[in-house]
Amino acid sequence: MADPKTYTATCSAPVNIAVIKYWGKRDTSLILPTNDSLSVTLDQDHLRSVTTASASAAFEAGDRLWLNGIEEQIKDSKRLLACIQECRKVRKSREEADASLAKMSDLPLHICSENNFPTAAGLASSASGFAALVATLASLYSLQPTLSTSDLSRIARQGSGSACRSLFGGFVAWQSGTSPDGSDSLAVEVAPKSHWPSLQALICVVSDAKKGTPSTAGMQQSVATSPLLQHRIKNVVPGRMVEMGKAVQAKDFDLFAEVTMNDSNNFHACALDTSPPIFYMNDTSRAIVQLIEEYNRSSIEETGKRRVAYTYDAGPNAVLYAEEKEVPTVLALVRHYFPNADFDDTFNLLGAGANASHRGAQAPAELPSGLPKTFNKDIIQVHQPGSVRRLIHTRVGDGPRTLHKAADADNVGDEKESLVGPDGLPLRLQRAKRV
């Protein structure tokens, strides 16, 4: 007779933003990258994916999955199947080895996943989404410590390459590995969040009507056609991984910023060198680059060091990294030159009460006195209101969190966190927190 119990687990997982970029696969099926990459994990208090997985004999239609309340066909996604099957396989072998464990590996799964950031924010959700999926299945099936967090990252990698980096908090390296079966292509922690908690991020969401080239297709076009990408993979990234490791260990922001910006530009150069060329940055993206370069130039003249780093993924949005104490000035700069961006003041930098919301038509922010005097006026100008349409202020964060679990001997967290109701269907669509 089948087990009548319902087992359930709910986890959240963070977004990560690479400072050494992943671009190119050597195996598209196993998602094995052509080069190492390194990322900063952002705070789940601001941006996260949440997933609930429930296992029950009562789920008669077999495995089902809902993304943001809409059912998706699991069988259509080799990547989803790979993640679920790998987790199940490990659970099954544990059940076979330990008769005291509940027999849940063969029970159908109902999985619900939600992001707390709207698609309109222009942030990729696949990394946090697949990380949350794998963390949730690992929690449901109690796969740790049988599997290490790096083992879980290896599974998440098969869902979405960069998802492997969202299994850890802080600073995370994805080692490309050399094995054809992908067994050594996984994430490792370079440093935890606690190592450098003052590192913050300001995401500038840039308006762009056009759909860009999807990164999965784009990176393989680059692998096939760009002579510069081959040089990047073999000769540029390895040295930068070493430099970035040093920068993080020493909390050397100047070096961190230099390598981050150079690598962002190097990646976009390889996209441009692709045939046909791939453009992710637009005129607003480039204007943000020029603003930050001018600000760093004046900062280097004054202190010998950079104060901000920009980096761009496969889209026009800028992610700016800066030390906490520098953020008010960076925010004022961006709000001055790119007026009218929506902004939730989570950190109460504008002094109107924590999490005050600033929408639309505010006047251009005033600049700290004296700041722009050294700027090249031909290049640095106030841009059309709304060309940056939203600012998201966050910081380095931790890895996946178990929000609720009722499986095996564990019963932790608050059942209210679950996205799956007692009937096994999506309980409610979490109110997407506007961030």
Add this chain to the structure above:
Amino acid sequence: MADPKTYTATCSAPVNIAVIKYWGKRDTSLILPTNDSLSVTLDQDHLRSVTTASASAAFEAGDRLWLNGIEEQIKDSKRLLACIQECRKVRKSREEADASLAKMSDLPLHICSENNFPTAAGLASSASGFAALVATLASLYSLQPTLSTSDLSRIARQGSGSACRSLFGGFVAWQSGTSPDGSDSLAVEVAPKSHWPSLQALICVVSDAKKGTPSTAGMQQSVATSPLLQHRIKNVVPGRMVEMGKAVQAKDFDLFAEVTMNDSNNFHACALDTSPPIFYMNDTSRAIVQLIEEYNRSSIEETGKRRVAYTYDAGPNAVLYAEEKEVPTVLALVRHYFPNADFDDTFNLLGAGANASHRGAQAPAELPSGLPKTFNKDIIQVHQPGSVRRLIHTRVGDGPRTLHKAADADNVGDEKESLVGPDGLPLRLQRAKRV
């Protein structure tokens, strides 16, 4: 007693647009490039620089030079001095060897130079300008055949690197050479204009308020900071020079287009990989790239071959190359998606009489029926009127022309072509033909 005669010569020289780009010097003083480059010379009937050089003992203030009617200080420009001194030196040694030659090498020079294209056209004038200067001094001093055209290109190179390529018509290679003194860094003819006279060009002048990074400074920043540029120089350009040579010899437009576009993107990728990054293309430039890529994609589906090539120098303007028979469609495409561009219909493609001028508010051009059906509508859209503000239609052209000469035994051409009056001062500013 000084020779009381005034010797004078007037020459014109063409613009050239590289299809394998020059970016980086190995010697900034001698202007020795880091890589070979290859260009197409454009027709002087449409775009040209004209220079008159007069030599007379009566010019008591010594050498003087006027550019577009405004006097410049020759002594402030090492590059101008280098070109003038080299030509004089060769003349002097010829005079010493041949007593029948007029002793004009020591006479002061008055030089006037003008472009027939307004600065606002966004076209670099240094290449045609220095080519016209050297061609004029060579004519005045009767330096040929003592010096070959390649010898003259070596002199012009010291004025402006790409000027060396404007000494020849047709298809021209600038061989970077290896000698530290620059003696083997010169231009050679790959094929004359007559080899492939059906090759035409459509210059799309793109609106851009911002001043870009000057190419002289920009290329040395790239040499100093871009890891990708080093790869381009050593491993990308050499193979492309061979491919482009084959394409020109075989008049293989498809290969010509492929290599031209790849090399333009490769050059701009290296500019982007520079620290701080250099941006020359803007959103309009990129939209033209995407239009041409889509058109070529649909053409490849239909015929297996590309029909248009784009290339971008150190600025946002596109130069499109196409075979004569393809130009009406290319023109219609550009005028449809980028409405309201000023256009002088020199080739009478629009049928309203040769050289009819189309200014401003015309309606978007109609597309050839069926053409855009296969275009990706997410990418290819009608752009804001005036984002391409002028179109210049021209074709492959010949090398420098002697318009007038009265020196040594020669008296050729029409004295009315001279830019210097009998008093040795600028005669008039040639009416800049609006092109």
